[in-house]
Amino acid sequence: MVREDNDSRHGMWSSRLAFVLAATGSAVGLGNIWRFPYVTAESGGGAFVLIYLFCVVVVGLPIMLAEIIMGRRGRQSPINTLRLLTKESHASGWWTLIGWSGMLVGFMILSFYSVIAGWTLSYTTTYVEVIVTGAEGIGDPQAIFGSLLGNPWKLLGWHTLFMALTAAIVAMGVEKGLERSVRILMPLLFTLLLVLVGYGMTTGYFDDALVYLFKPDFSRITPAVLLDAMGQAFFSLSLGMAAIMAYGAYLPRNIPAGSTAMTIGLADSGVALVAGLAIFPIAIANDLTTGGGGVGFTFTTLPYAFNSMSFGQFFGLAFFGLLAVAAWTSAISLMEPPVAYLVERTRLSRFQAAIVVAIAVWLLGIGTVLSFNAWSDYKLFDRNFQENMEFIASNVLLPLGGLAIAIFAGWVLSKADTRDELHEMKAATYGIWRFLVRYVSPILVFLVFLSAIGVLNLNSESDLAMPAETESAATEETVMEDSAE
Numbered sequence: 001m002v003r004e005d006n007d008s009r010h011g012m013w014s015s016r017l018a019f020v021l022a023a024t025g026s027a028v029g030l031g032n033i034w035r036f037p038y039v040t041a042e043s044g045g046g047a048f049v050l051i052y053l054f055c056v057v058v059v060g061l062p063i064m065l066a067e068i069i070m071g072r073r074g075r076q077s078p079i080n081t082l083r084l085l086t087k088e089s090h091a092s093g094w095w096t097l098i099g100w101s102g103m104l105v106g107f108m109i110l111s112f113y114s115v116i117a118g119w120t121l122s123y124t125t126t127y128v129e130v131i132v133t134g135a136e137g138i139g140d141p142q143a144i145f146g147s148l149l150g151n152p153w154k155l156l157g158w159h160t161l162f163m164a165l166t167a168a169i170v171a172m173g174v175e176k177g178l179e180r181s182v183r184i185l186m187p188l189l190f191t192l193l194l195v196l197v198g199y200g201m202t203t204g205y206f207d208d209a210l211v212y213l214f215k216p217d218f219s220r221i222t223p224a225v226l227l228d229a230m231g232q233a234f235f236s237l238s239l240g241m242a243a244i245m246a247y248g249a250y251l252p253r254n255i256p257a258g259s260t261a262m263t264i265g266l267a268d269s270g271v272a273l274v275a276g277l278a279i280f281p282i283a284i285a286n287d288l289t290t291g292g293g294g295v296g297f298t299f300t301t302l303p304y305a306f307n308s309m310s311f312g313q314f315f316g317l318a319f320f321g322l323l324a325v326a327a328w329t330s331a332i333s334l335m336e337p338p339v340a341y342l343v344e345r346t347r348l349s350r351f352q353a354a355i356v357v358a359i360a361v362w363l364l365g366i367g368t369v370l371s372f373n374a375w376s377d378y379k380l381f382d383r384n385f386q387e388n389m390e391f392i393a394s395n396v397l398l399p400l401g402g403l404a405i406a407i408f409a410g411w412v413l414s415k416a417d418t419r420d421e422l423h424e425m426k427a428a429t430y431g432i433w434r435f436l437v438r439y440v441s442p443i444l445v446f447l448v449f450l451s452a453i454g455v456l457n458l459n460s461e462s463d464l465a466m467p468a469e470t471e472s473a474a475t476e477e478t479v480m481e482d483s484a485e
């Protein structure tokens with residue numbers, strides 16, 4: 001069915017560039033600069049990166065395109081978009097669950113995302129302080145990180161500030177808030193990233209980082225690594241929770257969706273790899289896990305390096321500033337779907353809806369705040385509250401959401417409808433996309449789940465916990481051996 005052009009009631013992106021910046025802003029976040037390096041380090045480097053990139057191309061990009069065109073056809077918040085599309089396709093109302101589950105996962109992710117983003121705000125201000133006072137460095141990074149995590153009030157304070165910053169942008173609306181913020185923040189983000197890679201290249205360990213990231217050691221591939229790589233691909237591309245669907249709802253019809261999705265996917269993986277190339281030389285120069293691995297990887301290992309180099313405080317500021325900016329533009333996209341939904345379903349204004357959502361997420365975030373101190377010993381399946389939220393959201397719910405979206409776009413929407421959305425695509429490219437969403441993505445996601453059932457059930461070594469001593473020692477050896485070759 002050919003759709004006439006219609007505008008979303010929430011507003012519209014003013015150009016292709018605006019959409020690309022906003023969606024890239026959503027995709028590029030803590031996932032690329034905080035999560036990618038630490039998950040890669042825990043899974044042993046090369047093999048993980050390879051599978052990750054495979055997942056991006058074969059599963060991620062087709063699903064991203066599916067989300068964009070579904071959003072654009074529905075023109076509303078994900079839940080109402082699905083409601084409309086199922087009605088038009090005479091399909092079961094159960095499909096709206098995609099929207100509901102997306103909203104739930106969005107809440108979960110944003111709640112821990114905001115706390116971690118709070119760390120980046122705290123480090124950014126610490127580096128500003130160091131620069132202003134002319135101090136040598138930030139002191140002992142391990143102690144600083146420990147005292148931050150050990151103090152729930154500090155964590156809560158930064159979490160509150162970050163939620164307020166996010167809500168403020170969302171409250172201002174699509175054009176004045178979302179679009180205007182990414183137009184300023186994304187160029188800043190790319191500049192900071194270039195500065196850091198430039199620095200990474202001067203450390204002398206750049207080659208080792210290349211080997212570490214790109215030389216696959218296939219003996220390290222386990223079902224857990226497969227699941228991690230797939231979860232990381234979904235998380236990093238912002239897929240499976242309808243965030244990109246919400247952004248697609250504001251995309252004018254005359255903009256080609258296919259090439260646009262490709263640009264966003266490339267930019268996202270590019271940033272992850274480039275961030276890896278900035279971080280791993282520094283990490284390897286400092287024995288990879290100096291200061292510990294796990295979620296604290298970038299917050300302890302890098303500051304050690306910044307302390308010992310000239311102008312380190314400026315690179316520290318650039319790095320944590322970069323993380324904060326990246327986190328901000330992603331958090332905005334996590335908040336947009338529920339806010340749009342409340343605006344559609346209630347009499348709340350966008351401003352009020354943003355406050356309501358921010359408070360709800362803030363409350364849930366307290367669980368994460370306490371995971372690092374008072375509740376750190378409460379574990380389920382060897383994972384604390386925050387680790388469970390992160391694992392369930394990115395490794396379970398996002399891939400499941402993605403699976404459902406692929407099936408919806410491939411089997412429920414008619415060929416005429418998807419072809420109408422992608423009319424600018426060459427027949428062959430469209431054919432490939434449709435084949436990927438109908439068969440390849442669903443089957444792959446399903447197979448990874450099957451292989452990982454053991455991981456989900458067995459109380460096995462948590463892949464999110466800090467690597468055990470022996471494990472990190474082994475990782476170091478691998479790196480050193482590799483680099484010796």
Ligand code: PHE
Nearest residue numbers: 027029030031235236238243
């Ligand atoms: N893609 C973001 C990141 O890499 C996180 C995110 C996930 C944002 C899902 C929106 C939706 O940090």
